[in-house]
Amino acid sequence: xxxxxxxxxxxxxxxxxxxxxxxxxxxxxxxxxxxxxxxxxxxxxxxxxxxxxxxxxxxxxxxxxxxxxxxxxxxxxxxxxxxxxxxxxxxxxxxxxxxxxxxxxxxxxxxxxxxxxxxxxxxxxxxxxxxxxxxxxxxxxxxxxxxxxxxxxxxxxxxxxx
Amino acid sequence: xxxxxxxxxxxxxxxxxxxxxxxxxxxxxxxxxxxxxxxxxxxxxxxxxxxxxxxxxxxxxxxxxxxxxxxxxxxxxxxxxxxxxxxxxxxxxxxxxxxxxxxxxxxxxxxxxxxxxxxxxxxxxxxxxxxxxxxxxxxxxxxxxxxxxxxxxxxxxxxxxxxxxx
Numbered sequence: 001x002x003x004x005x006x007x008x009x010x011x012x013x014x015x016x017x018x019x020x021x022x023x024x025x026x027x028x029x030x031x032x033x034x035x036x037x038x039x040x041x042x043x044x045x046x047x048x049x050x051x052x053x054x055x056x057x058x059x060x061x062x063x064x065x066x067x068x069x070x071x072x073x074x075x076x077x078x079x080x081x082x083x084x085x086x087x088x089x090x091x092x093x094x095x096x097x098x099x100x101x102x103x104x105x106x107x108x109x110x111x112x113x114x115x116x117x118x119x120x121x122x123x124x125x126x127x128x129x130x131x132x133x134x135x136x137x138x139x140x141x142x143x144x145x146x147x148x149x150x151x152x153x154x155x156x157x158x159x160x161x162x
Numbered sequence: 163x164x165x166x167x168x169x170x171x172x173x174x175x176x177x178x179x180x181x182x183x184x185x186x187x188x189x190x191x192x193x194x195x196x197x198x199x200x201x202x203x204x205x206x207x208x209x210x211x212x213x214x215x216x217x218x219x220x221x222x223x224x225x226x227x228x229x230x231x232x233x234x235x236x237x238x239x240x241x242x243x244x245x246x247x248x249x250x251x252x253x254x255x256x257x258x259x260x261x262x263x264x265x266x267x268x269x270x271x272x273x274x275x276x277x278x279x280x281x282x283x284x285x286x287x288x289x290x291x292x293x294x295x296x297x298x299x300x301x302x303x304x305x306x307x308x309x310x311x312x313x314x315x316x317x318x319x320x321x322x323x324x325x326x327x328x
């Protein structure tokens with residue numbers, strides 16, 4: 001009887017440890033298109049406050065594009081800049097501002113080569129975190145680098161990705 | 163005696179003044195007026211419609227809207243659509259916009275050396291496959307929309323469903 005109880009306890013313990021292990025190992029939910037579009041709309045709101053015209057891009061944790069939109073009046077070239085900054089941010093898990101002036105760095109050069117030269121090492125994109133993991137990044141382009149970054153930071157705060 | 167040169171000189175003077183005034187007015191204008199083409203709102207709305215069409219067909223697509231120059235206005239990748247479909251959707255749309263034709267009509271052009279030149283000059287790789295249609299207004303191409311992720315015909319069907327948003 002004692003033996004059986006001990007066995008049961010151990011079995012329960014195993015189950016519990018397993019469950020905790022699985023929960024810890026589970027990746028966070030990936031960023032969805034709905035998340036991306038909500039972030040783009042929120043960035044528009046932030047841009048309107050300062051009368052900015054931006055392109056806004058959201059990429060996933062790998063740096064692959066989910067969605068991009070160019071506001072009327074934003075220059076055509078700003079889409080690729082927004083995408084490139086967001087890619088850098090997702091790939092490094094840091095604000096793109098942290099890579100400003102690092103274009104000559106061998107690591108970043110390799111990274112840029114692997115994307116076919118799409119990366120842009122300027123301020124204006126920040127990673128999107130879920131449970132502490134980088135699940136994507138959002139970048140803007142069209143205004144000053146600081147205004148670009150302020151707009152996406154405000155959008156992230158407004159949408160509150162969890 | 164009537165001097166035939168005088169009216170000519172006067173006319174030239176008026177012309178110079180008008181040109182100078184015109185250029186000053188042009189310089190005083192602030193931001194360039196956006197060229198007629200798909201606006202962001204129209205593009206996002208069309209992407210919504212294309213997404214509904216894709217859902218109904220049970221496929222996952224990326225769709226892109228570009229202006230007449232082939233420059234991206236908006237793009238969306240549906241959850242579950244493969245990563246490279248964004249480039250393909252954009253590349254088909256860009257090609258369609260530049261030539262004002264469905265990308266599916268440009269298949270034979272792809273094997274011509276001229277296509278290589280266009281492809282190298284373009285800022286995004288061009289994809290000469292069915293799935294993008296031009297957006298026309300009063301007989302003029304003002305942009306294009308392209309989708310990628312399913313069969314070429316399904317890609318184009320999603321575009322057709324959304325074209326009335328422009």
